Amino acid sequence: MKATALLAIPAAALAIACAAALVNENAPAAEAAAPKPKDPVMQIDDILSKAGAFFLATVDGDQPKLRPLGAHHVVDGKLWLGVGEFKDVYRQLAANPKCEVVALPPGGGNWLRWTGRAAFAEGAERERLEEVFLEAMPGLRKIYDKSPGKRMMCFTLANARAEWIPMMPPGEVLLDETAGAPGPGPAARPE
Secondary structure, three states: OOHHHHOOOOHHHHHHHHHHHHHOOOOOOOOOOOOOOOOHHHHHHHHHHHHOOEEEEEEEOOEEEEEEEOOEEEEOOEEEEEEEOOOHHHHHHHHOOEEEEEEOOOOOOEEEEEEEEEEEOOHHHHHHHHHHHHHHOHHHHHOOOOOOOOOEEEEEEEEEEEEEEEOOOOOEEEEEOOOOOOOOEEOOOOO
């Protein structure tokens, strides 16, 4: 695998993506096109589901931080992720909401880059989303018991851009909510 094509990913994400590709090299080849249905939110959700674990990159001061996640749900047409309010990742996103999700489904032929700003649910919406996550994954109730400091904080990516990228260019833009964006189409490859 040529690592030079992936220079825009933080070094840790690149290492994880390479490791995942090696682990998945005996898996059936991934489809070249983004998964269906065509709704971009459902495509992203499908990719995250197929990947199992995916990786969230944040910034702590001037230091990139990367960690695996698995909790995601589509509710009311938005794709939500969940993190604990007691974790560093929540504090990092609260201080600087710019983040990136990377997922590599089995087969390793294509990968997802989903970039945006974390927008946390608040009030009744937060309560409702937390319950959706905990009902879907009851084992999480041992960690997130809804007591002060032990809540699951749910967020979506606002002003987001999602790309379905083959290991070798060109890729396909699945979603682009960034200002002045031309819309879905071939992915720009600044790397």
